[in-house]
């Protein structure tokens with residue numbers, strides 16, 4: 311039988327020797343390397359290394375992989391590495407298991423549920439802002455990122471298990487950092503040693519994993535012993551049943567909890583951090599956000615108030631465009647496919663970069679300029695839907711999108727009700743470092759000025 315793919319040609323890209331020669335440079339500056347490749351070779355770039363990888367930048371091609379032909383693309387090599395940490399949780403599982411878990415978890419993230427988390431989000435933010443009063447009084451310069459890490463971890467822990475993880479926070483953070491660095495090293499390594507070999511890194515990683523498993527198992531066991539019903543995400547996950555009426559096993563529950571804790575807090579931290587970076591040099595933008603929130607008269611926003619904060623939402627959307635915390639998405643082609651007239655062989659790795667497509671001059675005017683107005687409905691209508699994907703797209707879109715946007719809007723509104731925030735570093739000195747997520751290096755140092763309370 312004539313295979314329709316036989317007629318398509320291979321996409322352009324560096325030849326194998328060039329690929330290996332360029333590899334150290336790519337590792338040093340992945341964003342620059344992949345961006346240059348997209349501009350040099352076009353919408354589909356083919357890399358021939360130890361395995362074949364295709365880089366996609368065109369919204370139509372992204373749609374094909376993430377939406378219209380999604381069944382042909384399983385999660386890529388990077389996620390298989392993350393699986394070591396996250397097990398069979400939602401982010402890393404596949405096929406029928408993923409479908410079952412997504413169905414069981416989805417109700418916990420619907421509007422009404424998320425609305426019930428607003429109080430926790432606000433309380434934790436206000437606690438952080440009370441500490442910030444001292445920073446403002448002393449005119450301190452401080453990095454907002456560690457504070458946001460603590461904030462989002464506390465919020466995630468409280469909505470997940472009604473537990474204050476303050477006592478474990480430091481150890482969880484260290485554990486997640488070890489897990490992240492380990493995953494990145496493995497992703498760049500051609501022949502990473504199996505986890506069972508007791509190298510120093512492997513031992514450190516296994517100890518970190520055992521630590522977080524211990525903390526979460528303890529929480530689950532305590533909960534099973536409790537007679538009162540506690541209304542939180544963990545209870546919802548424990549009470550969820552699949553179509554056959556079966557609950558999640560303890561191991562599955564643990565994988566989902568680790569996944570939600572991991573996927574939910576660092577991403578939100580970075581979105582908040584990068585937003586402070588962007589507005590920290592734009593008093594005009596801050597004033598507009600504050601004017602828009604003036605109807606609150608200084609009170610904490612309720613869930614229903616958030617939809618009135620249209621401009622603030624646009625600021626967040628623009629921040630997620632310029633600095634998408636999830637800067638890359640990886641898939642593996644199950645069967646052969648044709649993308650844009652190019653042959654994609656079965657088993658080929660696919661890389662999609664929200665960072666690149668969201669800054670590509672084909673889809674965005676003045677792509678590097680921070681301009682929230684580009685997200686006004688009248689300015690967005692003509693843009694291809696898949697040119698913007700900070701939360702992914704298709705059936706595997708971020709389940710926490712609404713949760714995250716709510717948390718971001720609540721936190722940002724509360725901050726700007728109380729403080730004027732100024733970036734305390736030359737903006738050009740902060741660079742995005744692509745780890746598993748897009749980290750600001752050396753951080754986001756700011757100074758605060760306390761505003762007089764509204765009458």
Ligand code: HEM
Pocket residue numbers: 400401402412569570571573574575577578581634635636639640699700701702703705706707708709710711713714
């Ligand atoms: C600004 C914050 C966030 C960003 C930028 C973000 C981004 C993303 C992206 C891009 C994906 C898709 C990955 C892929 O297709 O391979 C994803 C998936 C996911 N996210 Fe988020 N996320 C954020 C917040 C959250 C929060 C708050 C939670 C939970 C509390 C969460 C939980 C998840 C889960 C479980 C998945 C996997 C969904 C599935 O495959 O069914 N995320 N996220």
